[in-house]
Amino acid sequence: MSADDAANGWALTLACNRCDAEAMPEIGEVFPDLVDPPTLNVEEPDPDQPDAWVMTAYFADEPDAALVARIMALFPSATDMQVAPLPDADWTTLSQRNLEPVRAGRFLVHTAAHRDAVRPGDIALAIEAGLAFGTGQHATTHGCLLALDRLGRRRGFRNIADLGTGTGVLALGAARRWRKAKTIASDIDPVSVAVTRANLRDNHVGAGRCAGRIELVEAAGMQHLRLWQRAPYDLIIANILAGPLIDISRDVARALAPGGVLVLAGLLQSQALRVRGAYRQHGLVPIGQHRRGEWPCLVLTKIA
């Protein structure tokens, strides 16, 4: 294998059961001796086989046999283990092209130029690359869409808030997935609010307060009367950054209904413990986590 072949790093994949996937530890905690620890990602490729999961560990360099054995030991049910260099067209490379459609479960985020990529059954979200953040290519947006896709297989939501909406991509995805829900989307940046308004039009989703529509507000965190008037939410999504996510944890926890779900992203893996800790203080406990590269997506619920 030449160095060029492995320029994108290496991946170890294995099949495992749901129990092992959900028990996946923080790699830095279990292997504090590793200078450059791999990032781990677990996925359930087929919702009809809920006990068949796939774990992928991403390494900068080819892992040696000892490291492979240590990773495998974290997944007692592991079978079909393979180690291989990452191919050229990996997700990161794709993301940098910035115009390619991005698929996350049933969601397909695409620009107008790629409408032909939409397949029957897709929840297609037309988003142009522009001034606001959120064209689907970033790992955090992708992670949130995957979380919404998984939640959509298990439960319904009626009252949704998307904080730090950027282009509106996640609010649109949620509103299209749960068509009877009322959704409010907010951003601290007035440009994002304007971009989201245009994206609602492009995606034929009405702006407004009733079911099936998205209300837009400019706000820092939960600091807007409308955000409180519409609470409690059964689903809150917030893809911001670790600092603001911690700052708003108390408000977000108060605005979430007991049993409601919170999807958080924008934090780095190294910040996950702190963010989870802040939310745990306010009665929110993790029910899921997945990760692409350094960007985890946390799924929490408020203890009923």
Ligand code: SAH
């Ligand atoms: N939700 C989109 C955009 C995420 S980028 C997506 O998933 O792709 C983060 C967004 O949060 C930016 O648009 C930024 O303007 C906004 N933001 C940053 N700090 C914020 C805060 N304190 N309150 C609300 N929005 C904030």
